[in-house]
Amino acid sequence: MAFRKTLLAAALALSLGVSAGPAQAEVKIGFLATLSGSGAALGQDMVDGFNLALEERGGKLGGQDIVLLKEDDQLKPDVGVQAVQKFLEKDKVDLVAGVTFSNVMMAIAKPLADAGMTFVGSNAGPAPLAGAQCNPGFFFAAWQNDGQAEVLGQFATDRKYEDVYLITPNYQSGRDQVKGFTRFYKGRISGEVYTQLGQQDYSAELLALQAANPSAVWVFLPGGMGVNFVKQYKQFGLMGKIPLLAASTVDGSTLPALGETALGVYAGTFWGPDFQNPVSQAFVAAFEKKYNRIPSQYAAQSYDSALLIDSALQKTGGKIDDKQAFRDALRAADYASVRGAYKFNVNGFPIENFYAFEVAKDAQGRVSLKTIAQPLTDHADAYAGNCKY
Known part of the structure; x- marks a missing residue:
């Protein structure tokens, strides 16, 4: 009788198009960018590039549903710090990404480090964070300044x-x-x-x-x-x-x-819209179709940072709670990038052309x-x- 009930429950779940197992976990990403003022175009391209990668994957990265929480730092370090504190304390994000300008990046580096938060940057790459103030949880998918x-x-x-x-x-x-x-x-x-x-x-x-x-x-x-x-x-x-x-x-x-x-x-x-590798060509075509403009490097960097996160979550089976395993997967940079092949240096910055x-x-x-x-x-x-x- 118990066996028959199990079969009936499984059949009912399949008929309803749902899984009989536990609900899939979400990964919360706090995305910080400059979305107002003279740097707004840069930040918007970063958001658009990241969103494009998400949409192409049905709102998922590494098979996990992604909740993308977006904040505008207004090109003000103190506003950036407030946004990061919101990500950490209220939103309880699993990962912080983005950041357009280096003055904001320098301001938020300490609260991110103090919280043990993993960070995937898609533009700002200040020198201090590449050297003496480097952090094993920080990965910069673009370039050092x-x-x-x-x-x-x-x-x-x-x-x-x-x-x-x-x-x-x-x-x-x-x-x-x-x-x-x-x-x-x-x-x-x-x-x-x-x-x-x-x-x-x-x-x-x-x-x-x-x-x-x-x-x-x-x-x-x-x-x-x-x-x-x-x-x-x-x-x-x-x-x-x-x-x-x-x-x-x-x-x-x-x-x-x-x-x-x-x-x-x-x-x-490090990248241009005329690059001939297949990933870059597909990205440019998709971006132009969706946004009706040629993508900037800011869009390409953010798209690439989403691909990096996707590759890491695939390696960890969609799990992000084991920070070291997830960071090891990020460091591997095991994916096809819009720029072609690259690898991370010890400081979390790319070695690239x-x-x-x-x-x-x-x-x-x-x-x-x-x-x-x-x-x-x-x-x-x-x-x-x-x-x-």
């Missing part, structure tokens, strides 16, 4: 520019990237200018740049800062006269606003990034040697 500047430093050296004029906001990532550029550039620095974060008018800086008349200009001005600078650079008659090398300044987040104004600008990073791009029109006549060189191969950041767990 210096990398984008280092590749352009090597590119400028390869182009034999005699002197370069540097302009960047005065905050963690800006200072990191100046160090990165000068680490690989072998010429002379004719100017090193630090602006306010979020600055919109660059008239004074451009007047000083004109007077210096360098062989090339390097800038790191993400989001709306970059849009305004590039437009003003052209208004001052400098476009096409002095080569402009830009990190996180011309990409899918800013080119829709810049259009042909940015043609000829050089960029450097970096490329140079030129803003040009694609086959459809749209303004985009065209890959023109690969100055750095299997590149590791300069700080990993200082990482001691």
Whole structure:
């Protein structure tokens, strides 16, 4: 009789389309990004890229239902800390991801570390967290800040520019990237200018740049800062006269606003929308179909961070409560990335290739990034040697 009842219960469960076993657990992810102000386009692309990966997998990663809790840090470190505290104390998340700007990342690093929380970053990669303040639970699926500047430093050296004029906001990532550029550039620095974060008018800086008349200009001005600078650079008659090398300044987040104004600008990073590997091509096609725009690297990074989490949950059978097992699975980076093969260094930052791009029109006549060189191969950041767990 008991056996017959068991069979009847199983048959009833199947007829209702439900499992007779326990309900599938959810994984809660707290996603922090800058979604307002001059950096909003970057944060929105990060959210869109992550959501695309989720939607393609039916709202699951590693077979587990994902609850994605999103917060806007407003590009303010204190707001970022409040959001993380909400994730930890109220929402009881299993994982924190995202983070657009490095000043916010530096502010939230300690509360995340103190809570023993696993973190998967998809943009900000400040130098201190790659070195002495590294954490075994932090994994950065994009790049260490210096990398984008280092590749352009090597590119400028390869182009034999005699002197370069540097302009960047005065905050963690800006200072990191100046160090990165000068680490690989072998010429002379004719100017090193630090602006306010979020600055919109660059008239004074451009007047000083004109007077210096360098062989090339390097800038790191993400989001709306970059849009305004590039437009003003052209208004001052400098476009096409002095080569402009830009990190996180011309990409899918800013080119829709810049259009042909940015043609000829050089960029450097780890991924471009013209990459030919199958994962990248499928991602670009899906992103363009859903959002009707070319994805930026911010979207690609967040999409990749979702793939990384998916791969780790697959390895652990969907379990995240065993932190060490889950972190070991993240560190393996055992998945097909939009950038191609890479691996994590001891500090949780990727060892990966970096490329140079030129803003040009694609086959459809749209303004985009065209890959023109690969100055750095299997590149590791300069700080990993200082990482001691």
